[in-house]
Amino acid sequence: xxxxxxxxxxxxxxxxxxxxxxxxxxxxxxxxxxxxxxxxxxxxxxxxxxxxxxxxxxxxxxxxxxxxxxxxxxxxxxxxxxxxxxxxxxxxxxxxxxxxxxxxxxxxxxxxxxxxxxxxxxxxxxxxxxxxxxxx
Amino acid sequence: xxxxxxxxxxxxxxxxxxxxxxxxxxxxxxxxxxxxxxxxxxxxxxxxxxxxxxxxxxxxxxxxxxxxxxxxxxxxxxxxxxxxxxxxxxxxxxxxxxxxxxxxxxxxxxxxxxxxxxxxxxxxxxxxxxxxxxxxxxxxxxxxxxxxxxxxxxxxxxxxxxxxxxxxxxxxxxxxxxxxxxxxxxxxxxxxxxxxxxxxxxxxxxxxxxxxxxxxxxxxxxxxxxxxxxxxxxxxxxxxxxxxxxxxxxxxxxxxxxxxxxxxxxxxxxxxxxxxxxxxxxxxxxxxxxxxxxxxxxxxxxxxxxxxxxxxxxx
Numbered sequence: 001x002x003x004x005x006x007x008x009x010x011x012x013x014x015x016x017x018x019x020x021x022x023x024x025x026x027x028x029x030x031x032x033x034x035x036x037x038x039x040x041x042x043x044x045x046x047x048x049x050x051x052x053x054x055x056x057x058x059x060x061x062x063x064x065x066x067x068x069x070x071x072x073x074x075x076x077x078x079x080x081x082x083x084x085x086x087x088x089x090x091x092x093x094x095x096x097x098x099x100x101x102x103x104x105x106x107x108x109x110x111x112x113x114x115x116x117x118x119x120x121x122x123x124x125x126x127x128x129x130x131x132x133x134x135x136x
Numbered sequence: 137x138x139x140x141x142x143x144x145x146x147x148x149x150x151x152x153x154x155x156x157x158x159x160x161x162x163x164x165x166x167x168x169x170x171x172x173x174x175x176x177x178x179x180x181x182x183x184x185x186x187x188x189x190x191x192x193x194x195x196x197x198x199x200x201x202x203x204x205x206x207x208x209x210x211x212x213x214x215x216x217x218x219x220x221x222x223x224x225x226x227x228x229x230x231x232x233x234x235x236x237x238x239x240x241x242x243x244x245x246x247x248x249x250x251x252x253x254x255x256x257x258x259x260x261x262x263x264x265x266x267x268x269x270x271x272x273x274x275x276x277x278x279x280x281x282x283x284x285x286x287x288x289x290x291x292x293x294x295x296x297x298x299x300x301x302x303x304x305x306x307x308x309x310x311x312x313x314x315x316x317x318x319x320x321x322x323x324x325x326x327x328x329x330x331x332x333x334x335x336x337x338x339x340x341x342x343x344x345x346x347x348x349x350x351x352x353x354x355x356x357x358x359x360x361x362x363x364x365x366x367x368x369x370x371x372x373x374x375x376x377x378x379x380x381x382x383x384x385x386x387x388x389x390x391x392x393x394x395x396x397x398x399x400x401x402x403x404x405x406x407x408x409x410x411x412x413x414x415x416x417x418x419x420x421x422x423x424x425x426x427x428x429x430x431x432x433x434x435x436x437x438x439x440x441x442x443x444x445x446x447x448x449x450x451x
Contacts (some may be wrong), residue, residue: 004163005226005253033244035251038187042232047241051233056155084152 006130012041013076016066019099022095022116025061027097029126039076045072052088059126060085064094069104076132077108082092090131091118139167143174146273151243154273156250160263167223172268173390181271183389186296187281193304197364199281203236204367205374209246211276214246216266218282221251228252230239246275258283261403264295264396293321294399295431297392298381300324300373301357303342305334322357323380326373330361412437 010018010026019041026036037055052060060080062073074090080088092104093113101112103126111130113122137153141288142160145153161168185202189195196217217232228251236247250263263280263433270278280296293299301322325346329337339361346356358376362369413433 004159005251008160024359026229029224030222030229033225033227034228035221035228035249037230039237040231053152053155054248058158101165 006059006126007055007057008034008036008061009039009052009055009116010036010061010063011039011043011076011120012063013043013045013048014064014066014068015069015092016064019063021065022061022063023055025063025093025119025122029123030121032123032127032129034123045075045079048076049083052080053083056089057088058130059089059091061122062090062092062094064092064096064111067095069094069096070100073104073118074107081108089126091122091125093122095098106126125130129133137175139170142171143272146175146269148276151246156244156271157269159442161254162250163208164262167279168262169263172265175269175272177268177272180277182276184267184278184280185377186293186297186299187279187302187329188293189302190307191283191301193302194305194364195281195283196232198302198328198362198370198373199279199324200236200379201362201364201367201370202279202374203245203277204275204313207242207292212244212246212274212275213279213354214267214270214275215279215281216248216250216270216446218263219253220283221253222367226253246270246273248348255372259406261295261400264400267295273439294392294396297389297396298323298328298377298384300377302326302328303338304329305332305338323384324358324360324373324376326360326362326369327431328364330363330368331351331366334362335441374411409437410433412441 008026008029010029011031012021012022024036026038029036037051037057039051043051044102046063048060052123058078060074062069063074076091080090090109091113094110095115096104096112101114104112113127137155142153142157146157157171160171186196187199199215199217203215206213216231217236218229219230221228230249230251233247234251237321240263248266252265253262267278267280278412280406282293299322301324303325305327325342327335327342339359346359348355358368358380360376361375362373364370416433418433
């Protein structure tokens with residue numbers, strides 16, 4: 001059987017209007033051969049999780065610069081579990097202080113990437129976790 | 137998850153299972169065929185409404201409006217939004233949800249982004265299978281949105297039962313459409329962005345061409361004016377789609393289904409051969425006539441495939 005492609009949802013929860021980082025990451029992952037679904041700005045956790053379910057993604061990447069990551073990130077995680085998406089690889093990025101990063105990484109986020117992370121590092125991380133192909 | 141469990145979940149309308157089942161058929165192979173068989177999707181079911189048009193004509197926004205219009209009548213709507221895969225990396229950036237997703241807060245709307253994955257003609261035949269799965273999940277409306285109005289996309293629009301062409305003023309679309317032969321397959325033509333200058337010119341150009349053509353074939357596409365962004369004309373468009381589907385009648389519907397069946401078989405055969413060709417390390421043999429080398433490749437393929445397709449290779 002043919003291999004499936006890795007599918008990634010890149011989402012911007014909340015009221016933060018800066019999506020340059022999200023777009024740069026989305027393009028970089030596409031260039032690594034992944035299918036990247038970008039939701040656009042200002043999405044609620046509910047809409048993000050519904051998109052993840054409908055798109056059957058392997059990875060959900062959240063990007064946030066507004067400071068409300070400690071509310072919105074865990075909420076997305078909770079809803080993903082509730083929806084039966086416990087196997088999805090959950091990552092995050094944005095302006096996130098080290099102490100928050102540690103908390104999030106202890107609560108189901110595989111990795112929080114800070115500003116200035118080379119995009120190749122994110123692609124490598126995903127490939128390493130998924131073994132380069134879709135699990136579905 | 138096995139085929140029987142997937143089929144069961146899809147028929148019960150479980151969204152999580154539907155998402156997985158769509159990936160399953162998208163990947164292709166024997167298992168995908170087994171799932172389609174298990175779903176027992178009959179020939180009936182909702183019409184697959186294809187939405188085609190040049191980039192930027194407003195297909196996504198129009199699709200979004202149609203989804204809302206159908207949803208307002210209490211119908212459950214599935215939308216397959218197709219975007220191209222990069223020929224360089226094989227990856228894809230699928231952005232249709234930007235215009236679509238956040239607006240639909242209930243489970244009655246299912247949106248799936250589909251990458252072409254290098255399929256010839258810009259629309260993978262897997263999309264037809266994905267539409268079948270959505271039909272099995274009980275959706276009342278199935279929309280398939282794709283890019284382009286080239287010859288390849290036209291061919292590919294055979295996966296749809298009903299074709300809506302979206303054009304915008306000022307892009308020379310009238311002549312383009314005539315070149316591409318879109319008039320032969322469109323059931324409805326939406327002259328979109330009606331608030332822009334040039335809408336009258338576009339409309340009269342299209343009407344003229346349709347008049348010419350109607351004399352040859354009788355049936356002509358319905359011409360409508362829409363402004364998707366402000367939802368103007370969308371209700372009328374939804375009603376026109378409805379009316380057109382009724383008007384087409386059972387005989388024509390059957391003809392289209394049969395055409396689709398043949399198209400899908402052809403696509404599958406071509407895909408299998410293309411895959412085998414991609415895997416072949418073809419080296420130049422100066423002095424050999426290319427056509428003869430092609431024949432010898434096909435002979436070796438036939439020998440190699442004898443029996444092996446049953447064991448699960450290929451798509």
